[in-house]
Amino acid sequence: MTSVLVTGASRGIGFSTAQRVAARGGTVFAGARDAGRLAERLAADESTRGLDIRAVALDVTDDDSVRAAVRQVGDTLDVLVNNAGVPGTWAPAAEVGPGDFRAVFETNLLGPVRVTQAFLPLLLASEQPRLVMVSSGMGSLTLQSTGDDYAEIAHLPYPASKAALNMLAVQYAKSLPSVIVTAIDPGLTATEFTGGSGHPVEEGSDAVVTAVFDTAGPSGRFLDREGPVSW
Numbered sequence: 039m040t041s042v043l044v045t046g047a048s049r050g051i052g053f054s055t056a057q058r059v060a061a062r063g064g065t066v067f068a069g070a071r072d073a074g075r076l077a078e079r080l081a082a083d084e085s086t087r088g089l090d091i092r093a094v095a096l097d098v099t100d101d102d103s104v105r106a107a108v109r110q111v112g113d114t115l116d117v118l119v120n121n122a123g124v125p126g127t128w129a130p131a132a133e134v135g136p137g138d139f140r141a142v143f144e145t146n147l148l149g150p151v152r153v154t155q156a157f158l159p160l161l162l163a164s165e166q167p168r169l170v171m172v173s174s175g176m177g178s179l180t181l182q183s184t185g186d187d188y189a190e191i192a193h194l195p196y197p198a199s200k201a202a203l204n205m206l207a208v209q210y211a212k213s214l215p216s217v218i219v220t221a222i223d224p225g226l227t228a229t230e231f232t233g234g235s236g237h238p239v240e241e242g243s244d245a246v247v248t249a250v251f252d253t254a255g256p257s258g259r260f261l262d263r264e265g266p267v268s269w
């Protein structure tokens with residue numbers, strides 16, 4: 039049985055990932071800042087009834103919260119999905135300063151560092167450990183600087199945080215040879231994050247779920263639901 043921790047599982051792509059992984063027989067630790075509210079949703083939601091999804095209090099910006107979550111998960115974890123993320127400000131460049139970056143990087147970059155470091159001993163105790171970073175095409179230097187995809191979009195902290203997360207994935211892949219590390223671009227997905235714009239949430243979680251069950255690798259790829267994405 040595959041054990042999987044998903045951060046930011048209270049809604050959106052994280053909730054969908056938790057539901058779909060558990061439906062395929064996984065044991066899911068669903069991290070949420072308000073675990074009580076998530077437990078209520080899990081009990082009430084038709085799609086999660088009877089599945090092995092355990093709500094775990096987990097704020098990725100808080101060391102104590104992360105340490106407590108480690109104790110709840112136990113000794114071994116097969117897959118860590120660093121999904122929790124925030125959009126931050128989309129204000130024009132002239133109005134954006136270091137404080138705006140700090141807020142976004144604390145969740146989108148230091149969150150995955152904090153959670154990965156804390157859970158690493160549990161991952162390394164697994165026979166087939168996987169580390170999944172929920173990134174974004176907006177973090178792709180190639181896509182941001184060529185082609186039409188993001189030609190009209192010039193935002194500061196969020197794409198920078200996801201570009202940094204991509205580099206973190208590459209460096210973890212090199213540093214942790216026994217772990218399959220994958221960065222994922224969910225694509226524009228209809229969640230609270232986008233105000234409902236984009237493809238259905240199941241399409242957003244497709245590549246995340248595939249990476250959760252991928253025991254073949256290779257490690258160090260950036261993928262969406264159709265295949266490789268340019269870094």
Ligand SMILES: NC(=O)c1ccc[n+]([C@@H]2O[C@H](COP(=O)([O-])OP(=O)(O)OC[C@H]3O[C@@H](n4cnc5c(N)ncnc54)[C@H](OP(=O)(O)O)[C@@H]3O)[C@@H](O)[C@H]2O)c1
Pocket residue numbers: 045046047048049050051052070071072096097098099121122123124145172173174175223224225226227228229230231232236242
């Ligand atoms: N939607 C898209 O189009 C899209 C595209 C590319 C990448 N992504 C990425 O996909 C991931 C999930 O996004 P989403 O669209 O599902 O957004 P969402 O619906 O807004 O969900 C974000 C999740 O992150 C959690 N979160 C925020 N700060 C947290 C913290 N400090 N500790 C723990 N959890 C925290 C939220 O929990 P609370 O309920 O506690 O707020 C929520 O569960 C993000 O990393 C995002 O950057 C999304």
